[in-house]
Amino acid sequence: MTADPVVREYPDDTWADGGPTREVEAVVESGHVLAFPHLPFVLDDAERRFLDPRWADGKAKNVSLRWPSGELRGAAGEPADLDALRCLIVRYAEQSETFALRLFPHYRGKLRRGNTSFRPADVSGRARSWRQDDTRLHIDAFPSNPMQGTRLLRVFCNVNPRGEPRRWRVGEPFEAHARRYLGAIGRPWPGSAWLLATLGITKQRRTEYDHVMLQLHDRAKADLEFQRSGPQVRVDFAPGTTWVVYSDQVLHAAMGGQHMMEQTFLLDAESLRQPETSPLRTLERLLSRTLR
Numbered sequence: 001m002t003a004d005p006v007v008r009e010y011p012d013d014t015w016a017d018g019g020p021t022r023e024v025e026a027v028v029e030s031g032h033v034l035a036f037p038h039l040p041f042v043l044d045d046a047e048r049r050f051l052d053p054r055w056a057d058g059k060a061k062n063v064s065l066r067w068p069s070g071e072l073r074g075a076a077g078e079p080a081d082l083d084a085l086r087c088l089i090v091r092y093a094e095q096s097e098t099f100a101l102r103l104f105p106h107y108r109g110k111l112r113r114g115n116t117s118f119r120p121a122d123v124s125g126r127a128r129s130w131r132q133d134d135t136r137l138h139i140d141a142f143p144s145n146p147m148q149g150t151r152l153l154r155v156f157c158n159v160n161p162r163g164e165p166r167r168w169r170v171g172e173p174f175e176a177h178a179r180r181y182l183g184a185i186g187r188p189w190p191g192s193a194w195l196l197a198t199l200g201i202t203k204q205r206r207t208e209y210d211h212v213m214l215q216l217h218d219r220a221k222a223d224l225e226f227q228r229s230g231p232q233v234r235v236d237f238a239p240g241t242t243w244v245v246y247s248d249q250v251l252h253a254a255m256g257g258q259h260m261m262e263q264t265f266l267l268d269a270e271s272l273r274q275p276e277t278s279p280l281r282t283l284e285r286l287l288s289r290t291l292r
């Protein structure tokens with residue numbers, strides 16, 4: 001074990017405000033994974049039937065809830081079943097929000113609820129292009145959804161009923177990772193951000209920050225030598241484990257497992273306790289210019 005293991009474990013066994021861990025903004029912002037091995041998301045007997053990939057409609061890999069509309073996407077089934085599935089996903093969104101605001105009280109009033117997802121498909125069965133292959137180490141960055149520096153904080157919970165862990169790899173710190181590829185990353189073509197937005201390819205303007213983050217995502221996934229022998233640790237999250245991570249900062253790969261809940265939260269980089277730890281500020285510092 002290294003002096004500062006990337007995964008930090010906490011003893012909490014409740015999502016509610018009474019749990020012991022609080023004010024750990026600095027830990028998550030410095031690129032650690034916060035793991036709670038005794039914090040299951042509990043499904044009742046009737047809900048356990050949803051632990052089956054048949055509830056995903058086949059086009060989408062995940063079932064997801066969009067906020068603020070609360071619209072359910074990617075699910076297939078009868079209306080009454082889909083209502084029950086929706087209730088379960090809403091409960092996860094609410095519990096993880098209560099939990100996140102206890103862990104990170106500094107974010108109160110600033111943390112925005114992003115999508116909530118239920119992932120009933122087996123990781124190893126997901127057929128993908130290399131760019132979509134999440135078994136390769138990567139930071140999260142999306143071609144059609146520019147974040148413009150906004151942070152992606154995610155709360156995951158393994159709900160596998162058969163004892164199967166979610167098997168991850170976690171890679172090097174963000175700054176070391178950025179230094180690895182930054183010298184090879186050029187500037188975006190003049191007018192490309194306007195063109196992508198005008199054609200409807202991006203939902204909002206792809207800033208230079210987004211350009212660099214996408215390049216980091218793609219270059220890491222395309223670099224088989226880095227995938228094989230770059231700095232990394234294996235981490236197994238047993239069923240009943242919840243973990244919290246800035247997925248735009250922490251290099252991660254999902255190697256195996258099935259049945260997981262995930263809640264995304266969005267936070268402006270300037271609302272962090274330590275904004276200088278953000279990917280935006282880190283890249284701006286390394287490049288000596290603004291990327292907004």
Ligand code: SIN
Nearest residue numbers: 134166247252253254
């Ligand atoms: C990812 O965010 O890359 C996938 C995480 C997972 O499915 O465990």
Ligand code: FE
Nearest residue numbers: 134139140247
């Ligand atoms: Fe990812």
